[in-house]
Amino acid sequence: MLHIVDDEEVIRDALCWLAQTRGIAVAAYEDGQAFLDALGERVGIAAEGECLLLDMRMPRLAGLPLFETLHARGLSAQLPVIFLTGHADVPMAVDALKRGAFDFFEKPFNDNKLMDRVEEALAASRAALAGVAVQQRLANLSAREREVLELILEGRMNKVIADQLGISMRTVEVHRAHIFEKMGVKTAVELARLLR
Secondary structure: EEEEEEEHHHHHHHHHHHHHOOOOOEEEOOHHHHHHHHOOOOOOOOOOOOEEEOOOOOOOHHHHHHHHHOOHHOOOOOOOOOEEEEEHHHHHHHHHHHOOOOEEEEEOOOHHHHHHHHHHHHHHHHHHHHHHHHHHHHHHHOOOHHHHHHHHHHHOOHHHHHHHHHOOOHHHHHHHHHHHHHHHHOOOOHHOOOOO
């Protein structure tokens, strides 16, 4: 989902059309406050990823204060922000990028380059979400399951793991089954790919 926050209706309409030509779901807002109102108390991002095209200068709530609000809510890593402005200056762009913005475009912009970056931002959002999901799954493992996991990732066989940890082979098999179930994989190869 692409969220467009810009106070110029003609810009919102053009960006919505551009996104739709690429098959990107889109929603538009007239200013930062309208976006925050729509976001509500949500603390997570949709699994298909989300991106925010954000105008720097708007009435009510401008781009940088909105970006800071999203950062304070812990959403900036999963919701990449691409700033747009008709009044760019180099220090403003540098500051936005230092604060973690995904990119910065000055109006008028190249439509294709902007939409390419939107697609890259959506891919980055999906990757960040996948990383969070993996970390949550890892957090559900017991201390012993984490020990077994490390040895599985080293390519150790059940018997070697059992000897190394001083437990029975059957216990290793039970831990392995629990690890695979909690991590949502069926094989050690899938597990290794997931944790790469």
